[in-house]
Amino acid sequence: MTTLFEARGAHGERPSLTTGERIGSVLEYQLAVNRRTWRGRIFSRFLSPVFFLLAMGIGLGGLVDDRAGGVDGVPYLHFVVPAIVAVQAMWVAIGESTFPVLGNIMWDRMYDTMLGTPLRLRDLLAGHVLAVVGHIIMATLIFVGVAAAFGGFPTWGAVWCIPVAVLTGLAFTLPVFAFTARQEQDGGFNILFRMVVTPLMLFSGTFFPVAQLPVVLQPIAWVTPLWHGVEAGRALSLGRVDPPWLLLHLGVLVTFVVVGWVLAERSFTRRLIK
Amino acid sequence: MTGDTPDGDLLLRARGLTKTFGDFTAVDGVDFAVRRGEAFGFLGPNGAGKSSTMRMIGAVSPPSGGELRIFGLDPSTDGPRIRARLGVVPQQDQLDQELTVEENLWVYGRYFGLSRSQVRERAVELLEFAQLTERAKDKVEPLSGGMKRRLTIARSLISAPELLLLDEPTTGLDPQARHLLWDRLFRLKRQGVTLILTTHYMDEAEQLCDRLVVMDHGRIVAEGSPRQLIEQHSTREVLELRFDTDDHAEYAGKVAGVGERVEVLPDRLLVYAHDGDAAAAEVHSRGIEPLSSLVRRSTLEDVFLHLTGRTLVD
Ligand SMILES: Nc1ncnc2c1ncn2[C@@H]1O[C@H](COP(=O)(O)OP(=O)(O)OP(=O)(O)O)[C@@H](O)[C@H]1O
Ligand SMILES: [Mg+2]
Numbered sequence: 398m399t400t401l402f403e404a405r406g407a408h409g410e411r412p413s414l415t416t417g418e419r420i421g422s423v424l425e426y427q428l429a430v431n432r433r434t435w436r437g438r439i440f441s442r443f444l445s446p447v448f449f450l451l452a453m454g455i456g457l458g459g460l461v462d463d464r465a466g467g468v469d470g471v472p473y474l475h476f477v478v479p480a481i482v483a484v485q486a487m488w489v490a491i492g493e494s495t496f497p498v499l500g501n502i503m504w505d506r507m508y509d510t511m512l513g514t515p516l517r518l519r520d521l522l523a524g525h526v527l528a529v530v531g532h533i534i535m536a537t538l539i540f541v542g543v544a545a546a547f548g549g550f551p552t553w554g555a556v557w558c559i560p561v562a563v564l565t566g567l568a569f570t571l572p573v574f575a576f577t578a579r580q581e582q583d584g585g586f587n588i589l590f591r592m593v594v595t596p597l598m599l600f601s602g603t604f605f606p607v608a609q610l611p612v613v614l615q616p617i618a619w620v621t622p623l624w625h626g627v628e629a630g631r632a633l634s635l636g637r638v639d640p641p642w643l644l645l646h647l648g649v650l651v652t653f654v655v656v657g658w659v660l661a662e663r664s665f666t667r668r669l670i671k
Numbered sequence: 672m673t674g675d676t677p678d679g680d681l682l683l684r685a686r687g688l689t690k691t692f693g694d695f696t697a698v699d700g701v702d703f704a705v706r707r708g709e710a711f712g713f714l715g716p717n718g719a720g721k722s723s724t725m726r727m728i729g730a731v732s733p734p735s736g737g738e739l740r741i742f743g744l745d746p747s748t749d750g751p752r753i754r755a756r757l758g759v760v761p762q763q764d765q766l767d768q769e770l771t772v773e774e775n776l777w778v779y780g781r782y783f784g785l786s787r788s789q790v791r792e793r794a795v796e797l798l799e800f801a802q803l804t805e806r807a808k809d810k811v812e813p814l815s816g817g818m819k820r821r822l823t824i825a826r827s828l829i830s831a832p833e834l835l836l837l838d839e840p841t842t843g844l845d846p847q848a849r850h851l852l853w854d855r856l857f858r859l860k861r862q863g864v865t866l867i868l869t870t871h872y873m874d875e876a877e878q879l880c881d882r883l884v885v886m887d888h889g890r891i892v893a894e895g896s897p898r899q900l901i902e903q904h905s906t907r908e909v910l911e912l913r914f915d916t917d918d919h920a921e922y923a924g925k926v927a928g929v930g931e932r933v934e935v936l937p938d939r940l941l942v943y944a945h946d947g948d949a950a951a952a953e954v955h956s957r958g959i960e961p962l963s964s965l966v967r968r969s970t971l972e973d974v975f976l977h978l979t980g981r982t983l984v985d
Contacts, residue, residue, distance in 0.1 A: 411755055411756075411783075411784065412784075413751065413752060413755065413784075414783075414784040418784055419782075422778075422781040422782050422784075423782075425778065425781055426767075426778045426781075429770060429774055429777075429778055430767065430769055430770065433769060505765065505766070505767050505768060505769075506763075506765040507765065507767060509731075509761070509765055510765045510779070511782060512731050513729060513731055513754060513757075513759045513761070514754055514755075514779070514782035514783055514830075515751040515752070515754050515755040515782065515783060515784070516751070516782050517750070517751055670731075670732070670733065671692070671726075671732055
């Protein structure tokens with residue numbers, strides 16, 4: 398007790414924090430919050446790929462392979478697994494960028510708390526985004542591990558699915574942060590899940606090639622990050638890389654990340670600085 | 672101490688400070704200055720603009736107009752440097768309900784760049800201070816309102832701030848916890864910590880504040896030490912009269928001229944007079960029979976009532 402009130406030496410100007418320390422302190426907070434729930438999450442992130450692999454890869458895949466001899470000359474399992482890696486990255490990214498972010502904005506108002514300290518707005522944004530990236534990495538590693546055990550990947554190129562999935566997740570994380578910061582309540586998330594997430598999952602060349610869609614619908618797939626993530630991951634996993642296409646896919650994903658960051662910073666400023 | 676306050680011991684200066692939200696002006700061109708080591712208070716009815724002012728001082732809410740310097744720095748360009756030296760108790764507790772009591776302190780200390788061992792060490796002292804040691808490992812969510820308030824106050828001290836901003840610090844605290852906090856704040860002040868607080872309790876303002884301003888509708892309507900304010904805006908004594916009526920305004924005319932001024936409250940009349948006993952005798956000699964009459968000294972409450980037309984706690 399005495400030191401608390403006699404700690405005068407601590408007063409006055411302290412050396413200012415480095416950007417790494419600032420972002421690190423926010424990341425630490427997000428990890429502390431997640432420590433309570435990580436066991437449950439790992440469990441569900443382990444089970445959901447198993448379900449998917451059983452249903453799509455083995456169940457549906459058996460049918461497709463018997464009747465059509467696979468897709469694009471490869472077994473259905475090899476076709477669909479890299480796509481599900483990307484879909485799952487999208488799910489995790491969106492799940493972690495909606496309710497938890499709105500909670501920090503308006504329920505526990507942790508962002509306001511952070512803004513009362515030496516942290517800057519972009520520190521708390523970067524720290525939280527990094528925490529989401531951590532979730533995406535964890536989920537992707539688990540999925541890829543499980544899928545590999547099921548024989549889901551024909552080549553070692555599949556290892557590259559991991560960074561591509563993380564990039565795909567990020568391409569969703571930042572725009573969704575921007576979206577969330579404009580919500581007054583969580584009702585908007587239902588629309589996001591029903592009108593964006595589900596159609597994207599179904600029509601981005603995940604379960605069947607985009608070429609199967611009516612021609613007018615195909616361009617829609619081209620402008621969504623998921624299609625690019627799926628195509629890039631699939632090419633790498635199947636060992637069918639076409640460098641210009643790969644660069645295009647990755648370039649689109651990076652563009653979503655960069656533009657998303659600008660939008661997120663703008664919405665956060667509008668929402669939090671009053 | 673740091674040589675960055677050009678006005679000598681002035682820690683904070685506001686000139687024409689304004690805050691607007693859309694068309695609405697919440698803070699309307701206020702001027703004030705706070706010296707190092709001082710305890711400075713904002714009094715004012717709900718919506719007067721106290722919290723809006725505090726948030727500008729806390730370098731989280733950008734001023735819409737006027738000039739503000741904190742530690743000689745401009746909050747619009749040096750926000751992080753200013754905030755590194757502040758301790759903030761917002762009007763509403765913003766604690767992470769999912770984390771434990773001690774985790775809330777650790778995490779917060781890290782935002783200021785304190786090391787892990789520093790935050791752990793200080794958390795122990797601060798929990799002692801807030802009388803929450805037994806609850807250190809409990810989640811915040813089930814704590815009582817007053818305990819959460821104490822935790823928020825403890826948290827604001829983790830960075831050993833030189834300026835402490837307290838927005839209604841003791842709202843929700845029981846009398847024992849309030850007195851304990853006053854004692855702690857006194858000690859901090861003796862150590863040279865500058866305090867800026869808002870309150871709806873006049874005893875708190877009188878106890879803690881060297882100087883205070885009364886705000887109403889975004890403007891400062893009076894400024895001075897508690898004693899000066901009472902001298903300037905009230906009489907030495909007050910005669911309180913209660914009558915057997917639903918409307919005390921009926922009796923206002925009858926006692927007119929007894930003191931310098933009469934104030935009508937829903938449940939009593941306040942007669943402001945230099946000599947309260949003499950005023951009571953005068954009421955009696957006019958043949959007016961109150962249910963009860965009481966003479967007391969003027970307090971800040973009377974100043975507040977006179978300046979804003981409202982009681983402090985409403
Ligand atoms: N973010 C905001 N947007 C719009 N109006 C606001 C905002 N913050 C405050 N106000 C308005 O500004 C005025 C002053 O509010 P403020 O919170 O500063 O009052 P206060 O003196 O702290 O009151 P109280 O004693 O109730 O805490 C109020 O009318 C309030 O509605
Ligand atoms: Mg207020």
